Structures are given as C-alpha cells and as structure tokens.
Amino acid sequence: MPHPSDLESARTSEAASPRTLIQDVYQRLRADIISGELKPGTRLRAEHLKSIYNVSGATMREALGLLVSDALVIAREQRGFIVAPVSLEDLADITATRAMLEAHAVRMAIRQGDDEWEAELSGAFHRLSRAEERRAGATADDYWEACNKKFHEALVAGCQSQWTRHFLTILYRQSERYRRIARFNAPPDRDVHAEHVAIYEAAIARDEERAGEVIELHINSTLDVLRGLGEGVLAEEGYQLSPRIRA
Amino acid sequence: MPHPSDLESARTSEAASPRTLIQDVYQRLRADIISGELKPGTRLRAEHLKSIYNVSGATMREALGLLVSDALVIAREQRGFIVAPVSLEDLADITATRAMLEAHAVRMAIRQGDDEWEAELSGAFHRLSRAEERRAGATADDYWEACNKKFHEALVAGCQSQWTRHFLTILYRQSERYRRIARFNAPPDRDVHAEHVAIYEAAIARDEERAGEVIELHINSTLDVLRGLGEGVLAEEGYQLSPRIRA
DNA sequence: ACAAGTCATAATCTCGAGATTTTATCAAAT
DNA sequence: ATTTGATAAAATCTCGAGATTATGACTTGT
Incomplete structure (x- = not known):
C-alpha cells in the first residue's frame, strides 16, 4: 500500500x-x-x-x-x-521537537521492531563505532556524518509510523545543516560515542524507558554545544552573499 | 525572526x-x-x-x-x-501521530500560553459550541468543519514550537480529507461537543495532564468511527477515475 | 540636507511548443 | 491461447522568450 x-x-x-x-x-x-x-x-x-x-x-x-x-x-x-x-531560536525548536519525536519513535521501534531491525541496527552501530574510534575526537567529517545518519535511521526504522519517520527525516536534515554550519567551530568535548553506546544497548535490551531518556539527552546535548558558542557563530557564517558553489 | x-x-x-x-x-x-x-x-x-x-x-x-x-x-x-x-492503515498512522503531537502541543500551550491565547481560545470555543448546538447531531457541514479547525488551531496557538505546529497543520489537512471522504457515511453517534467542552475546560484550568489525555482520546475516537465502517467506505469512495471538478 | 515621488533596470512569473519517455495497440511466433 | 516484440499514441519533461512585478537610482520640492 x-x-x-x-x-x-x-x-x-x-x-x-x-x-x-x-x-x-x-x-x-x-x-x-x-x-x-x-x-x-x-x-x-x-x-x-x-x-x-x-x-x-x-x-x-x-x-x-x-x-x-x-x-x-x-x-x-x-x-x-x-x-x-x-537562528538559535530555530535550532532550539528543531532540537526539542526532534528529541521528542525520536524518543517516541525509538520506544515504538523497541515495541514493534523485529529481528531484521535488530540486525540492521547492529550493523549501523558497528559502522558508526569504527568511524568514531578512527576520527578519535577530531571534528566531524563527511563519513562520520553519513554513519551517524544511518545509525539514527536504523534506530527508528522499526517504528511503524511512516509519518513519524517522515517528520524525523525533515528535522534531521535541518539539524544536519546547523551541525555543518558550525562544524569547525565546535570541538566535541563530550563523549559522543559513549552516548551512542548507551542508546544502542538500551535498544537491544528492549528497554523502552531508558532508550527514550538517553536519546532525548543525546539530541538535546548537541544543542548545548552550539548554544555555548553563542549566536555569533551563526550570524558570522550566515547571511553572506555571493556564495561559492561547487563546480 | x-x-x-x-x-x-x-x-x-x-x-x-x-x-x-x-x-x-x-x-x-x-x-x-x-x-x-x-x-x-x-x-x-x-x-x-x-x-x-x-x-x-x-x-x-x-x-x-x-x-x-x-x-x-x-x-x-x-x-x-x-x-x-x-487506506485505513494510513489513517491510523495519521491519527495516532496527530494525537501524540497535539497532546504534546496542548501541554506546551498550557505551560506557555498567555492571556491572549486564553482569549482567542475562548472565542473559538464559543463559536464552535454554537455551531454544534445548531447542527445538533446532523452530519458535519462546512461551517462546523471551519469552526472545528479554528478551535484546534487556537488550542495549539500557545505552543511556542513552530515546527510542532507546522507538522500539526499537515496532519490536520490529512485527517480533514478522510473526514470528508466518509462524511455522509459516518453518523456521529458520540457526543463530540462534550469532548470539546472537556478539552476547553482542562486547558483553561491549566491542567496539563488532563488536557493531554482528553485531546488524545478525542482525536483517537474519530478513528474508531471510521474504523467501524470498515475499509469498504474508503475503497468505495477512492480509486475512482474521471472525477467531476467544480466549475 | 532630507523626504517623497518618478522612472529605468532587473528579476520573477507565465506561456506555448519541442524533445524524451511512458503507455497502449496490434501483429506474429511459440 | 498466451506471450513476445515492434509500432503508434499520449503524456511528461524541458526549454527560451514575453508579460508582469519588484528593486534601486535619480530628480524634485520643502
């Protein structure tokens, strides 16, 4: 259908x-x-x-x-x-909404996900882990970004609600843009990998409550990093004319 | 901004x-x-x-x-x-997602809404009440549909999250389409007005928890009505070629 | 010197026709 | 009788130019 x-x-x-x-x-x-x-x-x-x-x-x-x-x-x-x-206000909105929706989706996935979901999630987690130990604290690269995206997609893939996943896709693109705008300004001082491990383990253990909490913390903490830099980063990078475009 | x-x-x-x-x-x-x-x-x-x-x-x-x-x-x-x-499956998804999102938005509105929000909500509720006592159990008409839409919009207007409201707008349009497709097939045997009263009172009383529960029940019950009619109604109305278009 | 009105420039919006792809028809062969 | 293949028809996709509207500079008056 x-x-x-x-x-x-x-x-x-x-x-x-x-x-x-x-x-x-x-x-x-x-x-x-x-x-x-x-x-x-x-x-x-x-x-x-x-x-x-x-x-x-x-x-x-x-x-x-x-x-x-x-x-x-x-x-x-x-x-x-x-x-x-x-704007920082817009980013705050995107982050809060995504945290809420993705926590909901993950809880749903834990309830409805089958073996195939677990297998795909496991693969995506493994790929992301390797990418994270390789870059080891460096700023985010394109490959890590792709792995991170796939991990989050695999997480909510078990959620039966197409609409929830649809909205999450839109929100992820938005947050991805913010992340890249401030990519070189944001040194990851927190242990992102540890957060991913916690999410993965809670999901595999089918612990709805914990998975929801952890994913919400995970998403919201990315906002804190950018917020710590202040609005200047966005203003500085944004609103510029005559951008250079790839060939 | x-x-x-x-x-x-x-x-x-x-x-x-x-x-x-x-x-x-x-x-x-x-x-x-x-x-x-x-x-x-x-x-x-x-x-x-x-x-x-x-x-x-x-x-x-x-x-x-x-x-x-x-x-x-x-x-x-x-x-x-x-x-x-x-499809009934799609409608179920729309309904469940909207119930979750709107409950969230209403709780947020109750927390953040100011006097202006209360005033607008009160006006929308009054208008809807009059429309409902006028039609008195008859099938939904265009005017009631407009009042219902405004009531739900006024409810979530106090929610600061533009993204949440944006998604709700999309979902409302979807559910509105389903409602109209099965408009003449669905005799409202339940007391819709009573549900609206409960929502309104909980919102004005700033009772987050109760408002969330009531709105979730309210939205989900519209699904039950259509579900009771079976998939036939949708199949019958849908998938028809050469539709007649207004002049 | 500043504000308001006017006019040229530039960009958007809209159109009808041509190129490409899909869909339906029909004949021929297994 | 069913399937396969080629052909014709229809629909989509794409383009460049004309009509409409917004933007910016200039003049004029206070």
Whole structure:
C-alpha cells in the first residue's frame, strides 16, 4: 500500500540516480544548502542559478519549489526564493521537537521492531563505532556524518509510523545543516560515542524507558554545544552573499 | 525572526488572495483534493487540468509540486502525479501521530500560553459550541468543519514550537480529507461537543495532564468511527477515475 | 540636507511548443 | 491461447522568450 511519504522515504535512501533534471537539480541544491556552501539568507535567483546548474529557468523554479517542502528554502511571493535563515531560536525548536519525536519513535521501534531491525541496527552501530574510534575526537567529517545518519535511521526504522519517520527525516536534515554550519567551530568535548553506546544497548535490551531518556539527552546535548558558542557563530557564517558553489 | 514554516502558517490562516497564479491553482487544487472532489488515486494529468484551471502546463506542474509538500499528491518520476491514495492503515498512522503531537502541543500551550491565547481560545470555543448546538447531531457541514479547525488551531496557538505546529497543520489537512471522504457515511453517534467542552475546560484550568489525555482520546475516537465502517467506505469512495471538478 | 515621488533596470512569473519517455495497440511466433 | 516484440499514441519533461512585478537610482520640492 503506497503512502504519501513514500516519495520522501525514497529520497532519504541512497539517492537513486535521478532520471529527471528537476530531481537532479533538487538533490544538488539540497546538498549545497545542507553542506553550507549556500549560506542562509542567500537570494536564490533563478536567472543566476540556471547558468550554474545548466538548466532552464522553469526547471530551476520547479526544483526550488521542491526545496520549500523541506523548509530549506523560503518562497516569498513575487520576490523570489532565499535559503532559509538560521537562528538559535530555530535550532532550539528543531532540537526539542526532534528529541521528542525520536524518543517516541525509538520506544515504538523497541515495541514493534523485529529481528531484521535488530540486525540492521547492529550493523549501523558497528559502522558508526569504527568511524568514531578512527576520527578519535577530531571534528566531524563527511563519513562520520553519513554513519551517524544511518545509525539514527536504523534506530527508528522499526517504528511503524511512516509519518513519524517522515517528520524525523525533515528535522534531521535541518539539524544536519546547523551541525555543518558550525562544524569547525565546535570541538566535541563530550563523549559522543559513549552516548551512542548507551542508546544502542538500551535498544537491544528492549528497554523502552531508558532508550527514550538517553536519546532525548543525546539530541538535546548537541544543542548545548552550539548554544555555548553563542549566536555569533551563526550570524558570522550566515547571511553572506555571493556564495561559492561547487563546480 | 522568520521561520521556515512561516509560509505554511500563512497558508493556514485566511487564504489571503494569492497574487500569483501558482498559489491560486495550488489552493484550489488543495481544496478540491481535501473536499474529495478529486478522488484518491486519480491521475493528475497536467494536459487535462490546465484547460480546467485555465493555466499553462508549466504553471500546473509547479502547483502540483507544491502539493507534494503537503503529501496530498504523489509524484512518480516520469509518470506524472496522482492524488495520494487513502487506506485505513494510513489513517491510523495519521491519527495516532496527530494525537501524540497535539497532546504534546496542548501541554506546551498550557505551560506557555498567555492571556491572549486564553482569549482567542475562548472565542473559538464559543463559536464552535454554537455551531454544534445548531447542527445538533446532523452530519458535519462546512461551517462546523471551519469552526472545528479554528478551535484546534487556537488550542495549539500557545505552543511556542513552530515546527510542532507546522507538522500539526499537515496532519490536520490529512485527517480533514478522510473526514470528508466518509462524511455522509459516518453518523456521529458520540457526543463530540462534550469532548470539546472537556478539552476547553482542562486547558483553561491549566491542567496539563488532563488536557493531554482528553485531546488524545478525542482525536483517537474519530478513528474508531471510521474504523467501524470498515475499509469498504474508503475503497468505495477512492480509486475512482474521471472525477467531476467544480466549475 | 532630507523626504517623497518618478522612472529605468532587473528579476520573477507565465506561456506555448519541442524533445524524451511512458503507455497502449496490434501483429506474429511459440 | 498466451506471450513476445515492434509500432503508434499520449503524456511528461524541458526549454527560451514575453508579460508582469519588484528593486534601486535619480530628480524634485520643502
């Protein structure tokens, strides 16, 4: 039975080589926004971008419209598109909402997850652990980011609610953007790996209550790190014009 | 402080006469889908629709792309758009997720809401009460639907989390569609008004716990009504081709 | 010197037609 | 009789240009 968010789910998994130009541009644009190459607040003029992405203006507009779904770009009527601004207040909202939703999803997964879920989770945890002992305290890299994403996806994969997972996908992308914006400014002084271990063990032990608590603490603590840096980091990185875009 | 979902919020309130054709078509299409005039599963061929809505094919496509954000339309690569299908399983997911999120939002509103929130809520409750004593057990009408929507919006308006409200907006639209699809098949044998009274009183009394419980029961009971009718109602109404569209 | 109004520039929004892909039809072979 | 393959039709996807609207600079008046 197809579900409204199947499309989103498809987007989440490995970006199956898009067969339409719109999907292609959509994915590239999204990556550029999340990676921070397109800074928050940047005006997205279709006239300029179409020469960069080598597509027509109409195609560009459609891709931008798709990005609005993810709340990564904002459409102002008759005034074009801009990259969604960032703020500490927004980050706090994203974090709190995600912590609540993901705790709920994990509890659900623990209740409903089958052997396949456990197996996938175990694999994702193993991959993440290796990535974490390899970088050993260094700042986050792309590979770690991918492993972390897969671990969190595997955690909630056992949750039967497609809508809950859909919303979590959106929120994860948002938090990922914040994490990358402040990537080089945030030295991880806390033991992230220990937190992941606690989450994993609680999940495998089928301890709903503990898993919910731990995951909530885990997500909320990422906010504290950024908050400690102050709003300056965001203001400094954001609202910059003429961003450099990858070739 | 602008927020990604400001656009959505704007859509929610009185549809300020859209200044672009795309927004106009988007709103009309959305209304036609939610009202049930465009049945679930219907193929949305831009070539056909453009003559109905009197716009170009490209404009039509953009409006359809916007609908994908709301998960009311599904885009299949190179194979066009269709109205999102319905199923009892999907409705159960929508309902459960909304019950959880709205209970959370109401508790938050009770904690954070100010006098203005109480005043607006009181007004919305009054309006809804009048609408309910007027129809007195009859099937739901458009005016009641509008009042109900405003009541629920007023309830969560005090919740500071824009993301939570954003997700609730999406879920409400989904549930509204299901309600209208089975509108004439579902005689309200329960006392909906009593439930609304309980919610309102708990909210005004600032009783977080009770308000959360009551709203969760309230939302979940709407599922029970539809479930009692069986999947037949949805199958019967849905998956029909060549829908009739308003002039 | 400052404010308000006016006009040129630039960007967005919209359109109709052409290129590509999918879907349906139909004949032929096992 | 069923399946396979090729062909025709329909729909989607993409483009470049024209119409509409917003932005910024300039002039004018107090």
